[in-house]
Amino acid sequence: MRFILSINKIINVLFLIFLSVILLNDLWFHKLPELFDGGERLLNSVYNLAMGYLVSYVFYLIVVRYKEYKDEVHINSVILPLVNEVIKSNELINECLRDTDKSETLNLSDIESLKKFLKQNKLNDNIPRATGTFLYTPATWADFLEGQKQLSRKNIQRAFSFISHLDPELIRLLTKLDNSHYYNLLVFISKFSDVQKKSDMENLAESYFEYNKSVVELKNYKHTCLVS
Numbered sequence: 001m002r003f004i005l006s007i008n009k010i011i012n013v014l015f016l017i018f019l020s021v022i023l024l025n026d027l028w029f030h031k032l033p034e035l036f037d038g039g040e041r042l043l044n045s046v047y048n049l050a051m052g053y054l055v056s057y058v059f060y061l062i063v064v065r066y067k068e069y070k071d072e073v074h075i076n077s078v079i080l081p082l083v084n085e086v087i088k089s090n091e092l093i094n095e096c097l098r099d100t101d102k103s104e105t106l107n108l109s110d111i112e113s114l115k116k117f118l119k120q121n122k123l124n125d126n127i128p129r130a131t132g133t134f135l136y137t138p139a140t141w142a143d144f145l146e147g148q149k150q151l152s153r154k155n156i157q158r159a160f161s162f163i164s165h166l167d168p169e170l171i172r173l174l175t176k177l178d179n180s181h182y183y184n185l186l187v188f189i190s191k192f193s194d195v196q197k198k199s200d201m202e203n204l205a206e207s208y209f210e211y212n213k214s215v216v217e218l219k220n221y222k223h224t225c226l227v228s
Contacts, residue, residue, distance in 0.1 A: 149183055
């Protein structure tokens, strides 16, 4: 079972060793003559130690680990929608970028392609309406990216409210996004004047490229750890 396999490997290995000791003693060792003086007492001590470990292991499994596992399942059911929203926000931005690319040459996994594309678009250009969204009213790239950043950060902070229950790897991934250079640049851009927003978006290319890779990491984590 998953909650058993998630226990520290050393604890599980010791359990198997002590279980083997008990089985060997009950099925074979007790029939053998004493090989050396005090051998029987030594074997009894090891046997009692093994029995004590097994009792403790079962207690830990039922009383502690199973409860932790149930809590983890509950927390994951709360965290999963928040993680999904962060991922969806990134996917929406990528969809808008592709919809803007009339030549259909944009490759988001190629930094040079992304730089070339963003250089051709200005911060105050209106974004296209993304398929399946309610983006009917005109919005500039600067406003749209800032809005998506705020939504994602809000969901990340909501996830962090459960930080004592989160897997360290998930904390690392969410922190990486929350502290990303891309987010920091958007904070800076949000303070631009209307004149400054007439500049192109090439300066966002490298930071957004790295942000995209971080979101891919989050997707992979979601599929392996949050979705059963």
